[in-house]
Amino acid sequence: MKHRGRGASGARRRRTAAGRFVVLEGLDGAGTTTQARLLGERLRAAGRRVHVTAEPSGGPAGALVRQVLSGRVAGRDGRAFDPRALALLFAADRLDHHADEIAPKLAAGVQVISDRYTLSSLAYQGAAFGDMDWVAEINRAAPAPDLTVFLRVSPRVALPRRRAASLDREIFEVDGFQRRVAASYERALEARRAAGDRIVEVDGALAVDAVAEAIWAAVAALD
């Protein structure tokens, strides 16, 4: 709902200030899902309207991505799903997610927090087949967030955490692959910083509350 302010004449209309778009990123097990929830709770407690979301999203392309990740959709005769086709599905999900869910919320003045966004594609798909430039190209139309928070953890800390949380093993949770993703994140961070994105790094190995506090400080600095 638009907030309409009245000027002295009663006819002036004040535009709703757009919400901020904050993205949390990191390796599997870095804590992005927990921290997205905590940030949402804290913003709500501060009186802000908040929408917490994630990628792969709950939209149609996101549903297909999740079926590929869990192995329920594969190539014929048990062949792996083509990794470039999967990169395109992630990019399609992102554009649909932004257009259908994120942009309307931001326009209505709601703060949007997304657990993963473009940086995940650069890191994971970049690690999967090594052509980060192409991954960047297919994601070019995705609007940049106002802030990206990268939760830095070593793969040695992240993977056991992740295993403790879930019995399912998705296709990206193989140790060697996570180490490649970690290296790929470094390149991706450098590229997005050079492109002008605002990115803050937080030590994800700290206690949950300390990580939440550091994220809060970075988000508060946006105002």
Ligand code: TYD
């Ligand atoms: P999911 O279990 O939904 O998320 P999380 O593990 O963060 O709770 O799995 C998402 C997986 O997909 C995760 O391994 C990261 C990966 N991913 C990509 O490879 N590319 C992307 O663009 C995104 C958004 C996620």
